[in-house]
Amino acid sequence: MSSEVIYRKYRPQTFKDVVGQRPINITLQNEIISGQLVHAYLFVGPRGTGKTTLARLFTRSLNCLARQKNQAEPCNQCQTCLAILENRSTDVIEIDAASNTGVDNVRENIISNAQIYPFNRDGYKVFIIDEVHMLSKSAFNALLKTLEEPPQKVIFILATTEIHKVPETIISRCQRFDFKKIPQKEIIKKLTEIIEWENIKVPDSILAEIARKADGSLRDAESLLGQIISLGSDKIDEDLASLVLSRSHWHEIDNLIEALRLGNLGAALNQINQLVGEGLDVTTFILDLVEYLRQIMLYQIIGPGFTLDFADDLVAAIKKHAEDFPLADLSALIAIILDKNNIKDSLIDQLPLELACVDYLLAKQKNESTVYENLSSPAKNATQSEIKKNRVIPGDCYQTLKSSWPALIEKTKVLNHSIAIVLKSSHPLSVVDGVLSIGLEFDFYLQQLNKPEVKNHLVALIEELLGEKYKISFIIDENFAANHKSFKGHGEKEVDAVLDTFGGDVL
Ligand SMILES: [Zn+2]
CATH class of the missing domain: 1.10.8 (Helicase, Ruva Protein; domain 3)
Structure with a gap:
């Protein structure tokens, strides 16, 4: 069965079967029952929301020979109902303005035809003009004259998806109904x-x-x-x-969001590029990603009252994200994705999305590193619970790293003295998903520390210290000075004062 057939086969034949648009549905029925009709109706709204369906139903109801008193439902069986249903009624004229834009068409099809009395003497002649905004200026003027002095027993139903293109003079002559998207x-x-x-x-x-x-x-x-x-x-x-x-990538989207939440930029970018390699439509993916984030945000705010229309495993994943993902981070992430997506003519399809991931995590790191400043002086603005919540390195782990960092650096001297010197200008930033990120000030340091033998040695030392194996990631810390100071013992006023006096820093 073709899709067109389904659409026609299940087009509602009664007011009670119409999906959505309840206020409009009820108003139209009341007008029919009370006989308080107007000469021109204007149906405004997005495509596929029931404008033509309700126009046709309304038309049948007005002309039905067997409609019950105090009811608006057409019988759909009498001679006129059948003629309208089978598109052979001369009293119902449907015009697609998109293909009849000119004034001649309007004169011929509408104005002269409107002068002829309806075939069904008790009924109405109804003109349904779809996409009415497509009419030319002169066609609108001709139509306007007819609307100003409408012939007896004639009703116009104008439908449009673009109301801003319909002249105000026409709009003001009509009873307007605004159709909403169907939930x-x-x-x-x-x-x-x-x-x-x-x-x-x-x-x-x-x-x-x-x-x-x-x-x-x-x-x-x-x-x-x-x-x-x-x-x-x-x-x-x-x-x-x-x-x-076209396949949706909800599970991959879920993985991407999880990686971003955990601060694992590598995993996030890898996920994107893997999909692109498989022929991903990046535009659709970004739309779906934003929609998924929106669902997490709405569920977090509204709670179980908000219905999630996804497969069960995804519903569980969304609920989990709603619990774990701070609202501020969620909204920041959505805003950054939308912002980057505005980049016109990106040379590489996925680049705006990649930049969004990078920018989001940079912003997040920046926010988190300011938390360090509060860690050693909790009396500042943040409350204890906020500090606990925001701390990127678990408390015990942080203390151990902090107290053992100098000793750990000592132990790297066996490798190379300059490595130890470089490490003195470093500090742990976060432990996320088994990765210990270490902040550095200069790119030059990064190159030295990223040598495999150095990294492996450090991994072993950290494992010895914390009793657990972590991967190590060196990153340039944009907020280096402040973070380094707090890691080294910011808040110990005497030390700071002495250092300030001698213009030095704690090493
Ligand atoms: Zn009927």
Whole structure:
């Protein structure tokens, strides 16, 4: 079955079956029941949100020969209902303004036709003009004249996705209804009904994925589902659905976010480049990444009342992130990704995303290193619990490193005296995911310490000291002076005073 068929087959035939747009639905029904109609309606809103569906329903209801008193539902069985449903009623004229933009078309199709009384004497002649904003200026002027002096028994329903292109003179002549994007929950409900009717098994996670991709357009959602159904299997799985939906990378996105949360830049960049090597569509990936972060943020703020439409393992992952990821970091990360994504004409597709990861972690390190200053003087602004929460090196580990750093440096002299001198201008920055980051001031130092024999020796010394093996990562600390001072014993006023006097530093 083609997607177009699904869309037509399940187009609502009654007001009660319409998905979403409840206030508009009820208002239109009330107008029909009370007979308080206007000559022109304006339906405004995104594509696929039910504008044409409600226009047609409204039209049938107005013309139905068997509609019950005090009810708006059309019977869908009488002569006129059938004629309208089968597109052969002369009283309902649907015009796509996109392909009939000129004034001649408007004169011919609308103005002269409107003078002819409806075939159904008790009913109305209804003009549904879709994408009305596409009309030319002169066409709008011609239409305006008709709207100003509308013939008897004629109703116009103008629909548009771009209201800003419709002249104010037209808008002011109409009763305006603003259609909203249809919530994912309602789209999923409708898709579930369709697969039950079609007797096809589709996992909830795939329905949720369709709803997400449809972005509030039921027509797009039905079209995507139709394409999946037309693959011809009565049991749809992720692999099959990926032929239509283009594979989402939620698990890889989850890994990336975890790496960023843990400050593991290498893992983050590696993940991105691995996917790019596999032919990743970077634009879609970034959209999904931002959406995933948004879900974490909303869940963190709103709590269990916020529904997460993902597969179970991802729901668990999102909840975990919501617990672990500080809100400020989350919002900063989203902002940085959006900001970098504005870079026009990036030579390398993934570069803006890579820069976003780097900038985010640099900003985070900067924030964290200012915490060091508070560590040795907790009486400053931060409370004890805040310090504990923000400390990037676990307390015991930090103290051990701090007290043993000079001895540890001594032990590197067996390798090379200059290494010991370089290390005196270093300090541990963080322990994250089994990696001890050590901050340095100069790039030149970094090159010396990154030699394998030096690194291996240090790994062994740290293991001896802490009783656990850590990888070591040397980084240039942007906030070197302040961090180094606090690691060496900032807050010990006497020492500072002496040092200031002699213009020296603690080594
Ligand atoms: Zn009828």
